[in-house]
Amino acid sequence: MGEHDDDRATRRFRLTDTEDGLPWGICDSVDGLFGEPARGTYELFGWVPAAGEVRGWIGSRVWLLPDDAAAGGEEQGPWLLEDAESLGRPPGTDGLVLTGLDDYEGPPEGHRTPVRLHDGRRWLGSCREFTRVLPPERAAPPLVLRGLAPRERLRAALARGTRRSLDLEQAALEIRDDRGRLLTERLLWTRVTDWRPSSRGTDLIDLQLDGARYDPVPEHARPLWERRLAGPPDTPGTWARLDARGRAAWLELVREAGCRGPGRDRPAGHAYRLDGTHVTDEAGLYLALGEAVNGPGGYFGGCLAAVADCLRGGFGHTAPATLLWRDIGTARKHLSRTLTADGRPYDLFSAVLDVLAGGGMRIVPA
Known part of the structure; x- marks a missing residue:
């Protein structure tokens, strides 16, 4: 050769x-x-849980929201920990240890005011201050x-x-x-x-x-990668039995594969079918929507902004179109009460409907 x-x-x-x-x-x-990617480690002092103990993996995105009033009025935006895990309470302390990927919007060093935490769906708790624990060099x-x-x-x-x-x-x-x-x-x-x-x-x-x-x-994520490296799935819903962490990892693979090149748009007037039985979280929403438009393992956005981009063409859709949404009530139940990064109540379900309608996709419960 x-x-x-x-x-x-x-x-x-x-x-x-x-x-x-x-x-x-x-x-x-x-x-x-x-x-194992390098992870930031934080000890939260004076930890007060909002609804039970926080243990194990706690979210693909966990936001730390500082108390601006306690910081002397200086406005601080929320900080993001991705793929966050709780290591539990250190023995004999009132604290909690968290780890996560924080290169993008990690907390500043030396922050010493109260912080509240949420995972986009619920408040996890609060602490009076925290510090970053420097891991041993390796x-x-x-x-x-x-x-x-x-x-x-x-x-x-x-x-x-x-x-x-x-x-x-x-x-x-x-x-x-x-x-x-x-x-x-x-x-x-x-x-x-x-x-x-x-x-x-x-x-x-x-x-x-x-x-x-x-x-x-x-x-x-290795088992999911090995599954996807064998080729795209042949049947829809292969993600449905994954836990929240697995769905987030699978969505990232779907996104990366789906953004590699332009898709083939169906002609205007097409009716897509979305099975909403397992749309119980945000990743599930985008996975189900991607499969509705582009078949098993298909991609049609991994956030609202990306869905809006896909609706403009190049990802399987030509307006106007119809989305026949089976069991739409499941998504309404699980996604109507979410939180923005800065902790404000947010109706993600309605926002998705608005974005789809704005892109020329009519929603019909089926």
């Missing part, structure tokens, strides 16, 4: 230079793709591309072996499913730390990359 043959469909991973789009190499296996595990077929440009860089030539700068790790379809990609700041001949074939290498600037896919 030649240097420029398009063999992407036979290899799951493709390392590509983001600057020029040219590949560094392709392989079937990557060690270190899954792991070396990030490397990414190892096993059985990599290197392109000539990578061979040349390895042959030079200088610090500069081994710094590949920003690259994209493209990930395809078993049918050769691009599922997602992960952006990397890549520095080669080792390479050696691979046992997987002649002219193949095992390429080791510094993992310090890579956030691994969480281990809890």
Whole structure:
């Protein structure tokens, strides 16, 4: 097979230079793709639960809302912890320990005023102050591309072996499913730390990359990734039996696959059928809507703004259209009383109906 043959469909991973789009190499296996991302850890002092103890996984999005009055009137917006978990109360204290992904909108260091917490659906409790617990430093595990077929440009860089030539700068790790379809990609700041001949074939290498600037896919999502890497589901509702954490992870995979390229819009006047039996949370809403428009594993937005974008075309819908919504009462029951990031009551169910109607999709209970 030649240097420029398009063999992407036979290899799951493709390392590509983001600057020029040219590949560094392709392989079937990557060690270190899954792991535990760096999580922020916070101890909340004087914890008062709102409705029972908070234990285990508590939400894909948990908001910390500061008390502006206690902060001397200085306005502070809410802070977001994603994929938040409670480690429970430290023995002999009145506190609570939380962990979560907080790179996006994490709390500022040294905050010392009361904070209330909610998960978008209910208040979890409050504390008089909190502090960030610095975890012990640990070396990030490397990414190892096993059985990599290197392109000539990578061979040349390895042959030079200088610090500069081994710094590949920003690259994209493209990930395809078993049918050769691009599922997602992960952006990397890549520095080669080792390479050696691979046992997987002649002219193949095992390429080791510094993992310090890579956030691994969480281990809890591995089974869902493995299921999706086998190809898109053949039947609708495969997500329905997942718990809230699993639904959030599945929705992220659906979103990444659905945004890889333009979809085929059905002609105006089409009637879509949504099975709302399992629409008991926000992720379930978007998963059911995606399948209604684009079939099993289909995508049609992962938030209200994204649904509005999808309604403009390119994602299976052409206005006007009809959405036949079976068991619409389930979504009304579970999504009518939610909370905004800053803790205000919010009717997500009505907001979804308004966005759909505004995009030319008529809702008919079925």
